[in-house]
Amino acid sequence: MLPEANMIRNSFDIWEEDSYSELAMPIKKAATKYHRQSEKRRIQNRATKVTLKKAMKEIEKLAESKDLNAYEKKLPEVASALDKAVKRNLLHRNTAARRKSMLAKKLKKA
Known part of the structure; x- marks a missing residue:
């Protein structure tokens, strides 16, 4: 996980107050837990x-700036973030594979 993930996770705690729990409260104890x-x-x-999107934007900026050393260092981090998103069912595995392939092609072209 990228280092700013905890900071981002903490920043979303405000959403808990706006959660759906105020709209309709579950009757059963199990439903409350769920x-x-x-x-x-x-x-x-x-x-x-959010972490994944930030990482993708950062690597796109590195590709535009033609900074190959930084791009090479960032590529495994982004690939790892994509794989973790697949593992958590946030992305389809083919989507992650396509994005990793696209990033690798950009590195070869430069």
Whole structure:
């Protein structure tokens, strides 16, 4: 996970107050627990997606600036972030493979 993920995860704690729990409260105890779990997962998934998008933007900037050394160092980090998103079912595996392939092609072209 990239270092700013914890900071991002903490910044999404404000969303807990705006959560769906105020709209309709579950009646069963198990439903309350499931709701709590889904809210926690939603916050973590959102943080992971934001981290991934930031990493993709950073590597795109490096590609535009033609800084090959920095691009080579950043590529494994982004590939790892993509793989983790697939593992957590946030991206389809073919989508991640396509993005990694595109990034590798950009490195070869430069």
